[in-house]
Amino acid sequence: MKYTSQAVAKPYFIGAMGLFVAQVLFGLIMGLQYVIGDFLFPHIPFNVARMVHTNALIVWLLMGFMGSAYYLVPEEAETELHSPKLALILFWVFLIAAALTVIGYLAVPYATLARITGNDLLPTMGREFLEQPTITKIGIVIVALGFLYNLSMTFLKGRKTAINTVLMIGLWGLAIFFLFSFYNPHNLVKDKFYWWWVVHLWVEGVWELILGAILAFVLIKVTGVDREVIEKWLYVIITLALVSGMVGTGHHYFWIGAPEFWQWWGSVFSALEPVPFFAMTLFAFNMVNRRRREHPNRAATLWALGTGVMAFLGAGVWGFLHTLAPVNFYTHGTQITAAHGHMAFYGAYVMVVITMISYSMPLMRGRAANSNKAQVVEMWAFWLMTVAMVFITLFLTAAGILQVWLQRVSDTPLGFMATQDQISLFYWMREVAGVVFLIGVVTYLVSFFIKGEERAA
């Protein structure tokens, strides 16, 4: 750690890990509710468990991005953070707001939550992933503005590198696109457009800039490869990501009432979306093969390589599987989508945040890398989580194929719930894989507390 103010990243990472655990626990609860419908009913109904599962994911990834940025931007800019105090205050505001929102979800029915948080004044609730009460959304905007102010001031006074520039554009984009969540037109088609401009332009647009910048930063650190080489790759990757991802938004316009040409535009451009992810995999392996030093933190290198591979598989391959309009006509909104969502979020965004945590946490705790023993445990966690996620994805894909067949292709189609009964075996297997994933998460957390011989920073 070069600048003391980088240490503000630590509470963000700890908070992120706490929400990660909550996310996985609620995932297991709803996974079980797929097969035992009244499990924990009426205390935690399915819709609530789902909301906590997805919202916790988004909030902890945001927290992880913020922590990563607080660590990365000062080091790249070669200057202290503009205001570490503001960063810490905003952390507590964010954490408390997130906790209150989750308590709100669990304590009262959603409609009641909407009423007591004044949703009538400015209705923004009810859209998938953006279920947060309006006041929480306003809180997110305030935290994001403070965060961007703090980092932009740091960025402006220091060295301007490609990595910092790309990261800052990504973070500003993230905040700006979130503003679409405040506009909820009555026209359902329009409503879907604005919703996707948050959801899609985040994960298949500006978040990819953040991902690319963080990965490039860690790769420079662990491989010692020339900055010029890594920056050139970064530019190529983000250009490909933005071109394919922006127009690729069209794959969400297929069946929402938009003009038919979107079936072509969406298919063609989103078919190219795997390309930047493939480039990212090549990039990561290429840089590690050309490394000029043996960094003691081998676990961080493993996470970085894993990010490339799993992002390509989850976002690239599993996305492509159902992105062409004639295929999506059948697979739309089935477990195929769930399979893609799980592996893409894990492979791209969960893993890149963990890559950054894995690289920076030892440094913030005063050592170049954790002890060998701790790293071995961390690598076990990597394989447990990653293999479990591969199986979750495969089981959901199998469930999805069967679902499409029974419910939509067959000559004697079954109803939705009758189909769910038929595919329950895969849900059970997914739940087992989910338990293994939880064991992986716990193993990961345990690795932070394992002592042993350490190397000085």
Place this chain on the structure above:
Amino acid sequence: MDTTINPPPATTDAEPHLHGDLAIWFFILAELMAFGVFFIAYAVTRAYNVEAFNAAQAGLDRNIGALNTILLITGSWGVVRSVQAARADRLVPAVRWMGVGLVCGLAFLVAKIFEYRAKFAAGLSMDTDTFHMFYFSLTFFHFMHVVLGVCILGILLLKLRRGGYGSHDVHGLETGAAYWHMVDLAWIVLFPLVYVMH
């Protein structure tokens, strides 16, 4: 007598190598993939609707299309001559030839706008039928590339005038030129595919 337009510049490396920045070649590859996927989609869809496509295609203005093809090929020629002149440190012709490329690019855009105006006036749009969906999508996607290409040529022209390129450095010039040739290449496939073949 040597009939080649220009002798190869003395600075040419013995080994063949990719001119321009590696990054632009990745970008060009991705661009050609996008055009390629669109072309294949067109070809496959047409194979199932040959008659409807032929009938709709008859309404296209092939003369403007042919004019635009000549403009783009001439523009590419200008850009090639400009790069060659810059390599030989002949900056005045380098600027003039780049000007030829730029004017051809702009003329392409003007001709295309007239073509679109006629189509819109006839009440045609992307929603008219599948052929016109492809016609407008492909040509507009290409149109936007020409817009970007013209901007790039403009920047190259300004830098050439300031003496920014010469035998000491043609890297940026070759990078921009490579992009322009890609725009040209895409049109050379697009024009026969959409306007002529039936």
